[in-house]
Amino acid sequence: MKISVIITLKKDVLDPQGKIIHQTLDGMGFEGINEVRQGKYFQIDAKEDDKKKAEAKVEEMCKKLLANLVIEDFKIIGTQ
């Protein structure tokens, strides 16, 4: 199955990239943007046909490697 996860910075954590992208978009004439937040996206293709099991596995990967829960949150957004 292919499991998609997004990893985002926690709410109060500074997102330097988002900030600069925001400034650049402003400079390019895109008006009315309140905020841009950047995150990471992973698509993991795992040999596992059980949706629950696959998601549990990916959750573990997030906790152990993909995300640093000190500053990031993760969310599984799709499984197919």
Next chain:
Amino acid sequence: MKISVIITLKKDVLDPQGKIIHQTLDGMGFEGINEVRQGKYFQIDAKEDDKKKAEAKVEEMCKKLLANLVIEDFKIIGTQ
């Protein structure tokens, strides 16, 4: 509205990050992974209440800045 986009590498583009993460996950004992692909996630909060218009705007941002269409694809995955 808050529009979420993911930007992923085109299929035939090498993804060094995905590859190393794959190897690391293997090394950590996560078995049966076929592939890991990494991408970017953006959440753009724009002053625009019309869903269509908001999405059109973000599409333009993707084309002009957020994605490099030579190697990347983008996809709006949610608007709220």
Next chain:
Amino acid sequence: MNSSVITFPGSNCDRDMDVALKKFGFKNKMVWHNDIELPKSDLVVLPGGFSYGDYLRCGSMASKSKIMKSVINFAKSGGKVMGICNGFQILVETGLLPGVLLRNKYLEFICKNVFVKINNKDNSYFKNIKKDTLELHIAHNEGNYFCSNEQIKEINDNNQIALYYSDKDGKVSEDNNPNGSIKNIASVFNKEKNVLGMMPHPERMIDPALSGEDGSIFFKNLINNLK
């Protein structure tokens, strides 16, 4: 010869490039990214560094800055434009040069001396250089050159590959590929050969007390070719 070095927010090899250009006889001007017009130049250089922090994609945001419109016009009308390291990344983002620069294969920043083999000497940048390989210095996180199969054929056919990573005798192999670049490509031209992008930093190789001197060969030759 007049040269211009563009300073973007986050550029950090702009001074080094200024020092190098002046050392070999260029009259160099520093140009701010927010300026609109380029001073009269025989050569425009986009220096290395981390423009806009390398955020989003290296070079992506700098490629949208005000001065780049003039740089693009200058290049399109045949002006010599050279992008080193981050400058190379900016040039591919503007579309002046083909391909892209991805994260290094092992995801590590690399700072060290490398050898490069000159592939095409029929241009103002490498004409008359006697050596076939140069020892230069790299310092980058995203130097892994990539383009599609069709594109690689195209740039090959047009002789657009300027430098390959090699060993000191010019042998090109995976063993001396520092970052995973496709075909060991270290530097490319545009079709017309007036625009050059290269990952190695010749400006860091202009003093025997530092990393070495092959950068001096490059600059001495460059100013002579432009005269």
Next chain:
Amino acid sequence: MTVNEQVAIDHGLKKDEYKKICDLLERIPNITELGIFSAMWNEHCSYKSSKLHLKNLPTKGKNVIQGPGENAGVIDIGDDDAIVFKIESHNHPSFIEPYQGAATGVGGIMRDVFTMGARPIANLNSIHFGSPQHKKTKNLLRGVVCGIGGYGNCMGIPTIAGQTSFDESYNGNILVNAMTLGLVKKNKIFYSKAAGLGKPVIYVGSKTGRDGIHGASMASAVFDEKIEEKKPTVQVGDPFTEKLLLEACLELMEGDSIIAIQDMGAAGLTSSSIEMASKGKLGIEFNLNKVPCREAKMTPYEIMLSESQERMLIVLENGKEDLAKKIFDKWNLDFAVIGKTTDSKKIELYFDNSKVADIPIDTLVQNSPMYDRKWKKSKLPKKIKIKKEDFKNLKIVNVLNKILSNPNICSKEWIWEQYDHTVMGDTIQKPGGDSGVVRIHGSNKAVAASVDSSAVYCWAHPLSGGKQIVCESWRNLISVGAQPIAITNCLNFGSPENEENMGEFVECVHGLGEASKYLDFPVVSGNVSFYNQTKDVGIKPTPTIGGVGLIKNYKNVITMGLKKTNNIIIVVGKTEGHLDQSIFARDILNQKNGPPPEINLFNEKNNGETILKLIEKNYVKSAHDVSLGGIITSLAKMCIKGKKGASIKKPKYLINIFEYFFGEDQGRYIIEIEKIDFKNVTEILEKNSVHYDELGIVNKNELIIDDKSKVTIDELIKSHTNWLTNYMNK
């Protein structure tokens, strides 16, 4: 929230400290005020356990322009040039979030340096990890190195040297110490002392967010099982903004607008404003609604305690606001006038039109607690008795290969190739030498810098260990041909509330002071990091010394690689064969006891100065100090660097071959000289009463010991370079 004793304790204050606050204020503080007290009075900001002992360090010298007490120390290097430098720890955050922790550590120390008007010209780092077998070590190492590189590389400041060690005592508390050197003209140094009344106080840089609130108190706390809960105190660094901040500050500094400037480091706006006011004996008044905030609805408490990075506080001359604003606008940075200096000698904060804090500055600074903590003196351990049989089965070449691949000796190329060490175009000696060397841009001068620590020696006997590191730093500078000038120190220890750890601190500082005084190598800046401790176990005492020296002409810099076959190799300094606490004893004989090598300050100084004389007369072709692993290890490194071999013989002393070649006696160097200079060189050595051994000659590509044991340089290279790369890529 109403304040009471329990709330104070939750802020890391002690009962009697809380009582003292109430007494000083003659009332109960409100929550914002309590937050301010807790930040100012914690160990990290107040130095309450260390002050008493640090007072005794020598801090003056003919080249010292500014000693401890400012953002960084400043030394004179002639021609109106000065070097600003300091080292700082970022241990706790790096353990929790290695990338960001290390990155913000580097960012913080650079800010300390450019706050004083100096453009950073070199970075160094001293990093210490747990045992390589420990499950966390690899990821921590990768994250820390990536973070140091990520920040320093982006700033465009070369990282020119460092130190890396592994020891199980760091399993739960890694150490990340970052050092920066900056260059400034003597008449353009900026200080943090506010002056004048009614002067505008401006805030520049990034916006204030909720990150890092109470970071300073975390740095003063022991790690326990609840560590997870402390996590949100880690900040995210933004090197790009810092680069802009650097350029903007230097641009503003060109004029005469600035009265005082201070970066917002630990305890953010609180400590920066209070320090400026305290030094100027003034008051300060802020309207906190003016502070640029990243998050909505931030409270005065949060604003004052945030440790968001990349921010500065400046006291301006009246009427310069517009000029300053223009510069910060150009660099796209936040700028706000948030208050003014007053004559109240108080810090007064307003928010939403009401006064939210009103504290006399004296109560926060002069009246802050100072402790004479109990400490335990340590005894010099007994010498270990090594039996003849222990040496019997050892082959010197095998031992050497093993030692060269020891994690604490092996090449750290995997690390420093990830640091941009050549940007700015002035790096004369990149990492891999005894000291890093950078040229003063556009001149013939160069400065050398080195970071050193010897936790094992300090642990075995803190007093000797303390002396030893200062000497090692001195030697590393001399080995590249630099005249040592001054040091900075980062004192990493366990809990000061534990008598043994406190004893280690007191005695290390004592030793450090004694050596730096004797060598005329004063301490100009520094930092203390206590509570490097998990539950009851502290790290091995790890004072880190950052030494800086001057080379008059960069063309005369000395490197360690052997240069020419048939040149003569000489060991300078006396070898008694001290094996206790050596790598040989610990790694080969598995013997962890005994005293560290003795330090003889007279010999140290005399040997070093004599080496400098030889260098001045151009006799020295290559040089390397003898440190971990003794003579043969040092010589092997010279072979490896120069890709040359050496044929050597043990002099006819009573000690055996292992004692001679692996002993870690102090104050020694290996030098390479031409045959024709032998007489002149030995005459100088003899005239200065410096002991020396003629060891052998340089050959093409083999290390040959006593005609019997042989090993090729290629094999030595393999032993030396492979360990770390293999370890990291496994």
